[in-house]
Amino acid sequence: MTLAAELPWLWGSLFALALATGAAIWGMLPRYSYDGALTEASSNARFESFVLWSLLLSIVLMTIAMGVRWDRIGHGPFVSLFELLMSQIWSLSIFYIVIYWRAPSLRGTSVIIFPALWVLGSWVLILDPTASFYPATYYNNWKWAHVLFGKVFLGAALFGVGLAGIILLRQTRAAKLFSKMPSSAVLDHIAWRFMMLALIFDSLMLIAGAVWAQDAWGRYWQWDELETSSFLNWLYLGAIIHLRMTYRMPLQVGAWLVIGVFVFAFLTYFGAPYFSPSAHKGVV
Amino acid sequence: MPILSAMASLKVTLVGMLLLSVGSMLTYGGDTGVTVWVLIVPMLLLALNLMCAIATSRKINGQPGLLVFHLSLLALVIVIAVGRLAHLDAQIEIVVGQSFDGSHLVDLQQGPWHTGDLSEITFLQGPYSVSYEPGVQRGATASRIGLLDKNSGFEKEIVVGDDTPLIFGDYRLYTSFNKGYAVILEWLPKEGGSYSGSVNMPSFPLNDYRQKNEWTPPGSDTTVKFWLRLDTGYDEEDYWVLSMDNSSGVLVMTVDDLRVELQEGESLQFDDGLLKYKELTMWMGYTIFYDPTLRWLFFISTFGVLGLGWHLWSRADRLLGQNFESDTKGGVN
Numbered sequence: 358m359t360l361a362a363e364l365p366w367l368w369g370s371l372f373a374l375a376l377a378t379g380a381a382i383w384g385m386l387p388r389y390s391y392d393g394a395l396t397e398a399s400s401n402a403r404f405e406s407f408v409l410w411s412l413l414l415s416i417v418l419m420t421i422a423m424g425v426r427w428d429r430i431g432h433g434p435f436v437s438l439f440e441l442l443m444s445q446i447w448s449l450s451i452f453y454i455v456i457y458w459r460a461p462s463l464r465g466t467s468v469i470i471f472p473a474l475w476v477l478g479s480w481v482l483i484l485d486p487t488a489s490f491y492p493a494t495y496y497n498n499w500k501w502a503h504v505l506f507g508k509v510f511l512g513a514a515l516f517g518v519g520l521a522g523i524i525l526l527r528q529t530r531a532a533k534l535f536s537k538m539p540s541s542a543v544l545d546h547i548a549w550r551f552m553m554l555a556l557i558f559d560s561l562m563l564i565a566g567a568v569w570a571q572d573a574w575g576r577y578w579q580w581d582e583l584e585t586s587s588f589l590n591w592l593y594l595g596a597i598i599h600l601r602m603t604y605r606m607p608l609q610v611g612a613w614l615v616i617g618v619f620v621f622a623f624l625t626y627f628g629a630p631y632f633s634p635s636a637h638k639g640v641v
Numbered sequence: 642m643p644i645l646s647a648m649a650s651l652k653v654t655l656v657g658m659l660l661l662s663v664g665s666m667l668t669y670g671g672d673t674g675v676t677v678w679v680l681i682v683p684m685l686l687l688a689l690n691l692m693c694a695i696a697t698s699r700k701i702n703g704q705p706g707l708l709v710f711h712l713s714l715l716a717l718v719i720v721i722a723v724g725r726l727a728h729l730d731a732q733i734e735i736v737v738g739q740s741f742d743g744s745h746l747v748d749l750q751q752g753p754w755h756t757g758d759l760s761e762i763t764f765l766q767g768p769y770s771v772s773y774e775p776g777v778q779r780g781a782t783a784s785r786i787g788l789l790d791k792n793s794g795f796e797k798e799i800v801v802g803d804d805t806p807l808i809f810g811d812y813r814l815y816t817s818f819n820k821g822y823a824v825i826l827e828w829l830p831k832e833g834g835s836y837s838g839s840v841n842m843p844s845f846p847l848n849d850y851r852q853k854n855e856w857t858p859p860g861s862d863t864t865v866k867f868w869l870r871l872d873t874g875y876d877e878e879d880y881w882v883l884s885m886d887n888s889s890g891v892l893v894m895t896v897d898d899l900r901v902e903l904q905e906g907e908s909l910q911f912d913d914g915l916l917k918y919k920e921l922t923m924w925m926g927y928t929i930f931y932d933p934t935l936r937w938l939f940f941i942s943t944f945g946v947l948g949l950g951w952h953l954w955s956r957a958d959r960l961l962g963q964n965f966e967s968d969t970k971g972g973v974n
Contacts, residue, residue, distance in 0.1 A: 417913045490778045493803040551951040568939060572804040575815035575928045577938070585665050592665075596658045603651050 361486040362429050367443065368420035371478045373415035374450070379476060380407045385534050393471035400562060405464055412454050419447045430488035435500065437489035438627065442481040445511065445626070446474055452512030454521075463540045463547070466519030469526075473518060473619075480627075494573035503569050506562035511626070513555040514619040520548035521612035545608045548615050549601055555618060556594045563587060586625040594618055649693035657687035670963060688718045705954025713945025720941060724934035726752040729812075731937040735766040736823050736839045737885070737922045740789065746929065757931050763789040767798065769925050770884040771820065777787065777877050782816045784925055804944045811933040819926030820883070821845035821852075822869060824892055828858040841871050841924045845883065854956045861913050868893040869921075870902075890921045 384404025423443055427433055434440035453470055456463060524541045527530065538544065566587070567577040578584060597614040600606065649651075664679035691711055694701050696812035701707050731746040743759030767785030774780055782802035790796040801807045807814040820842045828836040836859050842852045852869040870891045875881055892903045894916070901909050 370657075490774055490776070493779070493781045497804040503649050557946060557950045557953065560942075560949070564939070564942045564946065569804075571813075571935065572806065575806070575813065575930050577935070580665070580668055582669065589662055589665055592658055592662055596655060599651060599654060599658075 361426070363422040363426035363443075365487060366418050366425055367481070370415045370418035370422055371448075371482070373411050373418060374446075374471065374474060374478060377408045377411035377415060378471035380404045380411060381464075381471055384408065384593075385465060385468050387533065405461070407473055408464070408467060409454070409457060412450060412457065416447065416450045416454060419450070421445065422449060426486070430491075432489075432491040432495070435495055435504065436491060437484075437487075439481060439484040439486050440489065441626070442477050442484070444509070446477050446481065448508040449474060449477075449512055449515050452509070453516065454515060462537075462539055463520070463544075465523060465535050466516065466610070468534075469519040469522035470515060473515060497569050497572050497573065499565050499569035502565035503562055506558045506565055507626075510555050510558040510562055511619075513551045513558065514622050517548045517551045517555065517615040518619045520544045520551070521615040524548075524608050526610040541608050545611055549611070550599070552594065552598055552601075552615060552618060556591075556598060559587075559591050559594060563591060583625070585630045586629045590621045590625050593621055642703045645693050645697050648690055649697045650690075653690040654687065654694070657683050657690055661687065684718055688715060691715050704952060704956070706950075706955070709948025710952065713941050713948065716941045717938065717945070720934045720937050723754070724932045724938070726754040727756065727931075727933055728752045729755050729757060729929065729931035732817070732819070732926060733929060734819070734841055734924045734926050736841070737766050737768055738823075739839075740765045746964075751931075757811060757930065757933075759812075762812055762814070763791060764807065765789055765795070766925060768885055769802070769816075769820070769923065770882050770886075773846075773881045773883065775878050775880065775932045780819065784816050786866045806930075807927075811931055811935070812932045814927045817926040817928045818846045818847070821848070821924060822871065822888070822890065823924045824867065824869065824890075824923050825919040825922055826856070827917040827919050828861075828914055829917070830858070830860055831912075832860075837919070839924070840867060841920065844926070845871075845873075846875055858911075858914060858916060861911070863896055863913070864913055865893040865916065868895070885921075885923055886934065888921065889925075892918045892921075894918075 381404070384407075390623060423434055423440075426440060426443070434444035453467075453474075457467065521544075523535050523538060524544055539547075566584075570579075570584075571577040597612055597618070600614070601611060654943070660683035661680065664683050667675045667679050668677075691714060695711055695715070696702070696709070701711050707860040729749070729751040731749040731751075733741070733746050735741060735745075737756070741762050742762050743762065746759075765787035767787055769782065769784035771782045772780035783800050784802045786799050786801055786807055788796045788799060799807075801814075802816045823839045823841045825837070825839050828838075831835075840854050840856050841961050842848075842854055852871060853867060855864055855866045857864045870893055871888065872890065873881075873888045875883075889905075894901050894903060894909055896911070903909060904919060905920050908915050
């Protein structure tokens with residue numbers, strides 16, 4: 358058995374992500390003296406710097422892994438679940454590192470975001486890296502727009518999960534871990550702002566996908582499994598934004614609704630292709 | 642106008658969205674046998690709700706970005722409906738060397754408002770090739786097309802295939818997976834005259850082992866059964882190109898108990914005429930799609946999203962009812 362050339366880089370990237378995850382969680386834990394008094398609050402700045410650099414290293418290594426695979430199989434990460442997961446970990450990490458870098462007060466979200474990334478990371482480790490077949494219809498340039506918009510959408514949805522997760526954790530005994538972060542009302546506000554961003558990019562993704570589908574498969578919409586799931590996801594996002602703008606709802610309820618967007622998107626991206634032989638018809 | 646206000650209610654919107662979600666789930670995967678009305682009714686309800694909301698709600702008609710988005714949604718529903726009423730979907734098989742003939746369409750579906758003129762489509766089918774990777778994974782299709790000018794004949798040659806459709810006005814023709822071999826036959830009846838035509842064999846390589854068809858010559862009582870024994874170099878486990886360049890075939894004809902193998906150029910004498918196997922050729926299947934609203938759909942949806950982006954991003958603080966900047970300090974809330 359030969360080792361796929363991209364695997365060492367992938368493992369390196371996930372190891373760096375593991376370091377970032379461990380440091381992010383360790384950094385959030387409170388420190389106590391021998392007599393039990395709290396000596397240091399959460400969000401240790403030294404750990405945050407380590408987290409930032411580890412995440413950057415993870416992105417660089419994942420970029421190399423994707424480049425090596427691209428060179429090996431002759432096409433980008435657009436077809437098999439193995440390469441789609443690599444690509445998603447990469448783009449979600451990029452989306453998040455910008456926020457982590459630019460918004461220090463929100464770095465506590467890393468204890469939610471990194472484990473979520475690890476769900477993808479664990480999954481990719483058990484998949485077969487065999488070269489995938491690249492359908493002729495995938496050479497269409499609209500694919501790039503479709504994928505790019507989708508990545509921004511999923512990035513915004515994942516960050517919403519991070520914020521919503523903090524709001525929910527504040528209802529537990531872990532609340533004090535996030536005492537340095539903005540209030541839950543503020544987190545809620547930011548989360549919904551990201552839901553708006555998600556709605557815009559989800560819409561753009563659907564439009565670009567429809568143009569691609571028209572060129573590639575001769576119809577812009579056919580209610581196949583993936584399309585229907587994407588549409589339901591868009592409808593759900595639109596509905597909860599309407600709800601949020603119209604009704605006062607407890608922050609916890611809003612948080613669960615926000616988490617629902619990512620869960621829905623996750624099931625659409627990685628679930629629908631499992632039970633749909635027609636997902637992105639060019640593959641068949 | 643209480644009725645208008647009631648119909649404009651956000652509760653109606655949410656009910657419409659819920660119904661549309663249920664309708665979408667019922668039709669999940671397509672071809673489920675569920676009536677299309679499970680989608681149409683919620684869409685009509687949402688369209689009505691939206692019209693009333695646009696007319697009565699200051700929250701919508703008082704804010705340009707939001708107004709643009711909701712008008713775009715409404716316009717999309719209308720334009721999609723117009724597109725379906727005017728659409729045409731069909732399939733056609735065209736033999737290499739022959740020109741498009743709109744009377745040969747199969748699986749034709751068209752809306753009652755379809756006013757397109759199929760005579761706009763004028764082209765000559767040229768040779769084509771389809772590459773395959775191991776495991777019969779279809780790669781690039783390159784179909785050479787001779788564009789014809791109605792007055793002066795041949796105009797120029799282009800290549801279409803996969804995500805490059807052949808476009809005539811609002812008609813778009815896409816190469817399909819359906820393609821294969823055909824035999825050109827000439828029938829010379831005893832009483833004189835001649836008839837030339839083609840018999841298309843089933844799609845290849847999908848029906849590799851079933852290259853059979855039958856035909857009754859004009860004016861004859863004899864039905865001839867054909868089996869095409871092909872030599873194409875086709876190998877499921879290897880790279881391969883479907884093309885006339887690497888294809889030859891023996892035509893096996895069966896009439897009652899008589900079985901004859903013919904090479905290209907050979908013929909078989911019947912009681913009422915002579916049947917000649919002139920040559921082996923290929924046919925290409927096209928999916929024809931007509932929808933005059935495509936570019937409108939694109940512009941309306943893009944315009945709507947831009948309006949939404951402008952509205953949501955510039956007014957997010959006010960829409961969410963909080964002032965983010967005033968509360969960035971820590972604290973459990």
